Amino acid sequence: MNTLRTLLATTAVAALTATLPAAAQPAGTDGHAEAGIADIVRPATDLPAPIGARAPRHLTVGLETTEVTGQLLDGATYRYWTYNDKVPGPFVRARVGDTIEVSLKNDEDSMMMHNVDFHAVTGPGGGGVATTAAPGETKGFTFKALNPGLYVYHCAVPMAASHIANGMYGMILVEPEGGLPPVDREYYVMQGEIYTEEAYGTQGELTESFDKLLAEQPEYYVFNGADKALTGDKALHANVGETVRIYFGVGGPNKTSSFHVIGEIFDQVYSLASLTSEPLQDVQTITVPPGGASAVDITFQVPGDYLLVDHALSRAARGLIGTITVDGPVDTGVFKDHASPTQVTQMQTAH
Template sequence: MQRSHRNHVVPTLVLSLILALTLAVPALAPAAEPPTEEAVLTDPPFVPPPITRKDAARVIVRLEVIERVADLADGVQYLYWTFGGKVPGKFIRLREGDTVEFHLQNHPNNKLPHNIDLHAVTGPGGGAASSFTAPGHETRFTFKAMNPGLYVYHCATAPVPMHVANGMYGLILVEPKDGMKPVDHEYYVMQSEFYTKGRFGEKGMQPFDMQKGIDENPGYIVFNGSVGSLVGDRALQAKVGETIRLFIGNGGPNLLSSFHVIGEIFDSVYAEGGIRISQNQVQTTLIPAGGSAVVEFKVDVPGTFILVDHSIFRAFNKGTLGMLKVAGPEDKAIYSGKEVDEVYLGAQAPMADKARQELTELRAKLEEEKRTNPRIREIAKEVLMREGQQLFLTNCSVCHQPSGEGLMNVFPPLAKSDYLMEDKARSIHIVLNGLKGPVRVNGVDYAAEMPKLNLTDDEIAAILTYVRNSWGNKGDMVMPEEVAVERAKQ
């Protein structure tokens, strides 16, 4: 080894010289400035697009601190302190070697000074010392993103725990120079706790409770800032066969997360937000407060997969629950779905059968009563009228006017309208399909141009019941079943 090295000294020297000369020529020309670009920032659960450039750039990041009230749960409000308006804050995506010009803007309506500590920054306070900003002011500092990985950022202004507890954290990704393997979906999920004066679910504006914070006893532990932020329409989406990468953070301020997706196994985990796959086939990965992880998995079967903190009381009693909805064809070889579900009652079987039969009869009786009892019918009509009024004001009143009088020669009247009242089925048909062409209402000709509105049978029934029983019109109720009949005719 030693000898062979010595043998190569002369040729190596010559080579280095040639190399040095070659390099020296471009070096004499003025060094090209790296390109400057404005960072794309996204609100959770979305992630900025992967970085495609092959070289470092000067990236400008503008992050605005906004103190604002938003829903922590249904009917529960909280004054969030945010990096960019949402909790967690904007997702920042960079490439290793980028030079970042960081602007921290403290909105003039804010009450408090703030700063930012980015765990991706090498320097005192992770930038906190250089970004301390009073309301209505902006600070700037510059750093080089030297270390690839997924990092947490957060506010570090006194009292630090309170600033973090109120929502001041987010994730910053520094992609390795060679980029990351492409996947079908990337999502941003961050867990954190909220310490409210009221108990979980207590309605109204909830102030921060310092003592609960000190005791590490949160009322809420949530994904992406609020209960239900990742359920229903807001669930994460994917299709069977796709690969998903989750960037998961834990803002704390106090608790660790045992992150788990019910019904999935993580193919790969980049533990603690590092750049290497630390483990394959992982059921639950631990995410420390002020830390992160990247998990990747392929979804093989359709269904709803539930994201939880597997410290499981948190999921069911404090809000740590999200959803991933996977659409696509089933694969019974991987998962059969429920094959057998039979009643198993043991000795109580005969009694249970009797109770079930009685219940069926009672329900039928209740339905019958609803149909025939005049008092219930009256209330039902009132309800339909009020619903109808609300829908009318939203959908119809711009043209037909709030009191149904229309606009002479432009929009036909509904109040005391002969055309409306003489044919109920036609009126249903018009709301269902819209109306184009000449129409004569109360002796005046109109060129109708009414659009088709995408309303349900229930909504159309409510609107028409209202319209046909208001402003001097007298008619009977329009039932959803009648609308369904007209719809079926199309």
């Protein structure tokens, strides 16, 4: 059964990425970054634990803007601009009523000015004006989290679209009073676009294309910063019977996502991250605009490998694909594969 699962998952990925150049392999999965090349992919597991029921507090958030050469895919690098060396930036977690003090340091080796605009902020520029920092400078501001929700943050230094496309985005979750309903696992996933002068799959050091950025024609679509980043050793995991919550956002800067998990249905959707409204039930695909976010809950009944995609499926052939591996007992009352042992052997031989 495990062999069949692996075969079917491999076949599904191959079908969705059939137009990939032979050299284009998942970044940070089967291959490893070369010496001096940063692994910029933030694992989907990298987020703080739920807050739950507590009184409001004073929190501090430290961000450092860095410009690093990272691995976009095996054999190809790109000069990313990041918050804290990863794409997306850190997942910030607070509750409504918290007072949040933000400190932003622009690394002294940066070539550009940077800042941070939090969509959760009520105030000028979302904090962007207060945090605009030259290389080596540290700026900051304090705000009160007035509205619960899941909010994007990003760099807003002109041209903001360029800073975002180069990796400067993340999310902050402001939990409602009492917290959200508990789940077994939580994951942090953001979709973005990368605009390179070189065609998709080109090897070597890739460079930003302003013309393609202005024309909104990316070469790469990515989850968490790199080509097929949330596969292999950075895939998501769950067990049969567990409920998984995915905090999903779109950094963009330009494209709307039709987020979908192949082979599953979202049990609950906090549409546009409205956390105090009743969640939608039994949803197949959600629409998330650039600079927007949603949270989805999925309970898995059947083991296997499930693919995360944007249902604008041509984008899977440009790197936008992830995997959730689910382990546990088979339930043929829910799903039964009719392939006979002979057919499975033939399929394995053919591949």
